[in-house]
Amino acid sequence: MTARRTLVRTLVAAVALAAALPLTGCSAVLDLLPRPAAQPERDETTQEIVEESQADVFALRVGDCMNTVDEEVVSEVPVVPCGEPHDDEVYFDFTLDEGDYPGDDVVLEASDTGCLAEFEAFVGLAYDTSSLDFYAYRPTEESWAAGDRVVSCVIWDPAGQVTGSLAGAAY
Known part of the structure; x- marks a missing residue:
């Protein structure tokens, strides 16, 4: 009986997570992904920074x-x-x-x-x-x-x- 109860709880939790994830929007998924480092905009020839x-x-x-x-x-x-x-x-x-x-x-x-x-x-x-x-x-x-x-x-x-x-x- 305990193994079945654990399996049911796991399935219910997975279904709840699958239903909640789309409601959080992309930000929850994007927060987990590595972001590229902020690169300054540079002049192609001199490589000097061109804007704040x-x-x-x-x-x-x-x-x-x-x-x-x-x-x-x-x-x-x-x-x-x-x-x-x-x-x-x-x-x-x-x-x-x-x-x-x-x-x-x-x-x-x-x-x-x-x-x-x-x-x-x-x-x-x-x-x-x-x-x-x-x-x-x-x-x-x-x-x-x-x-x-x-x-x-x-x-x-x-x-x-x-x-x-x-x-x-x-x-």
Whole structure:
């Protein structure tokens, strides 16, 4: 009797699910499917961003300009053409070594060291004498587990928004 009751309950649950799914609309099914990362619209020749939009942080390239995001863990960023006022610019990318996640402190140290090493070449002035600053989008333990090893070095002006690239700014 118990096996029959379990079978009947399973069938009733399956029928109820089959009846309810169409009532929820496509959103229930779409929420289960992976979504493509938001890609910024780029000029076909120069590959520069041509309009303001949200972009997946993994879609960022050297030379991309954006506005600041205040969250600690970022998945999307507001990108803009560099000719418009903006807060930040990606100035260098590099890849950390493969292996197990080395820990937040090690990733932070490697990111700071790698970004600092390229700062002067980009700005045209040593970091210690420049009024500009930098930070890095770096892998988290979770993104590392998914294969993320890229560090994106981002430059910004503490005085406020800029228009155009900071490449060769020398201040």
